[in-house]
Structures are given as structure tokens and as C-alpha cells.
Amino acid sequence: MSHSITLQKLTELVGGTLSAGSPESIISGLNSILEANPGEVTFLGNARYLPALKTTRASAALVPEDLVAEDAREGLALIRLKNPTFAFSHVIRFFGPPAIEFVPGVHPSATVASDVVYDPQKVSIGPNAVIETGVHLGDDCTIHAGVYLGRGVKLGAGCVVHANAVIKEYCILGQRVILHSGSVIGSDGFGYEQVQGRHQKIDQVGIVQIDDDVEIGSCTTIDRARFGRTLIGEGCKIDNLVQIGHNCTLGKHCIIVSQTGISGSTRLGNYVTMGGQVGVAGHLEIGDKVMFFAKSGVTKSILEAGAYTGYPARPLMEGRKMLSLPAKIPDLLDRVRALEKKLAALEGGTVHS
Secondary structure, eight states: OOOOEEHHHHHHHHTOEEEESOTTOEEOEEOOTTTOOTTEEEEOOSGGGGGGGGTOOOSEEEEETTOOGGGSOTTOEEEEESOHHHHHHHHHHHHSOOOOOOOOEEOTTOEEOTTOBOOTTSOEEOTTOEEOTTOEEOTTOEEOTTOEEOTTOEEOTTOEEOTTOEEOTTOEEOTTOEEOTTOEEEEOOOOEEEETTEEEEOOOOOEEEEOTTOEEOTTOEEEOOSSSEEEEOTTOEEOSSOEEOTTOEEOTTOEEOTTOEEOTTOEEOTTOEEOTTOEEOSSOEEOTTEEEOTTOEEOSOBOSOEEEETTTTEEHHHHHHHHHGGGGHHHHHHHHHHHHHHHHHHHTTOOOO
16 A cells, blocks of 8 residues: 655654654655665664665664664664664554454354354454354454364454464463464374383373463464363464474463474473574473573573573573584594694604604
């Protein structure tokens, strides 16, 4: 959708301070710092892109409050803010397409059991959704096309379940939970015992409980507990392609990034962050405000707040040192071979200078 706005109005929209540029200049779009054109606004959210402020073709940029003016291209309008990345969300909403309007009602092709508890004037249920017996839907819930809600599922107010997601029997979601397409909540935990040489399935009769304001990405799976509950705490944000095993507990406001796997019965504290492809063994305890860098392997409980990396995960500086050692192996081998040659020469009675 085409919009335009003066630089002064844009500054007011994001709540910043205009420190360069004409307030009456017209901004007609947005773009990344590398791809922006004249008339567009961009932002500096990562220090690695600081050199791009010298070359960007944008007309304006949202920048940190402490940016040195000399770091930006001459003539580039600067709007200073505490958090340019977050403030740019206002710009996106202004220039982007309008938000999808909530339209209450039940599509004729949806299958809704007769005893489902909901107000059809306050929920939206899309085509081919299947909602089983005993389900409770809070007001303002949106159930998109092809969603499956199993027997006895409970959703709080304002939840959004995107197309083809699955919430299996008796799982509980709090308010304003967002579940993206293809994700499965409440699949069986991976539990087997070997009996007489065969793997025998262990019943998984617990649930998944997801507290308020959680967002879960596409194709993520969260297993139901063997008994009791798998718990995802308030405000957690979970990326695409994450696996959370049975009986895990995540504290409040954790960040779990793509392709991370957390084995069963592991407990995370509050504000834990896991980068992409982190692997966590089962039955561990992770303390508050622990951060694991991408590809870390967590093999033991870590309770002290701080950053960790490597396999097995170690405190950041130690882990980085260990990760750097394999790159030194070729040089060390060359040195060893040279010493072996010198030793062989000495043993043979010949000394080389």
C-alpha cells in the first residue's frame, strides 16, 4: 500500500529525536540499510552494519541515541532512539499492508463438536478446521484453515492458531498464544522400554500447558508429558523447527531458536536463551539468564547465569578457546614432524644447523 509521511511526522510516529535532515522532507517507503533508495527510511539495529550508514542511499535512518554524526553519510536524516529495531516496527506498520481484520464466525466446512464451549460471535473458525468434543475456546480466538483441536483442549482469549497446526487432546493454552502453521502441541513423548528384545511403548498420558503470550514457530513440536505436564512459561518465544521433549519445563520469557532440541525432563529457568541448533541432554537443570550460543551441546546442568558455547558447553571465553584449537592442528602437526626429523637426524649422528 502506498503511503507517504513527512520526516517530522515520522519522527513523532516512532517517538524519536530528529537530529539531521529537513522536517518537511517526504518519506515514501522503507527498506534495509543495504537496499534502500532515495525517499525511503531504514534503520541501524546491528553494529556490524555501521559502515553501511556511509553508503546507504536511504533518505533517513533510525539510529541509536549515541551515534556519532560523522559515522553517517552527509545528508542522511537521522532519527535518534533508544531502540531503533523496535521502533522500526511502527514504520513497518505504517507502510505495510493493513492488518488482517478479525471476522467472527464459523466457516461452513469446519467440523465443530456439539459440546464445544465458545461464542460463535466472538471467535473465528476457518475452513476445514476440526474441533473435537470438550474443547473450550476463549473470546477473540482465531482458528485458521485445517487446524485440529483434540478432545478437551482449552484455549484462552485471543489465541491465534495458524493453518494446519495441531493441538492434541487435553492440552491447555493461556491467553494470546500464537501457534504457527505445521506445529504440533501434545504429540506423544518419546518413551520406550526394551522388553524381551523389543521396544515397548510407554503410555504418555500427561498434557502440554502453554502460558500467556507465548509464540511458537512453524513445524515445532512440543511433546506431552508421560504424566503431569510439559510446561512452556509466560512470554516464551520459540522459533521454527524446535523439538521440546516430554516433561520439560521452560520458565518465563525464554528464547529458543531454530533447530534446537531439548530432551525430556529438562528444566529451564527464566530468560534462558538458546541459539540455533543447540542440543540439550535430558534431566538437566538450566538456571535463570543462561545463554547458549549456536550449536552448543549441553551435557550437564548449568545454574550460573552467563554465556556458554561449545561442545560440551563451557563459559564463553573458555568455550571459544576450545573451539579455536582444532584450527591449530595442521600447524602443530607440521611442527611435530619437523621435530621428529631433527630428532631422527640427531639419533643418526648427524647434526643439522
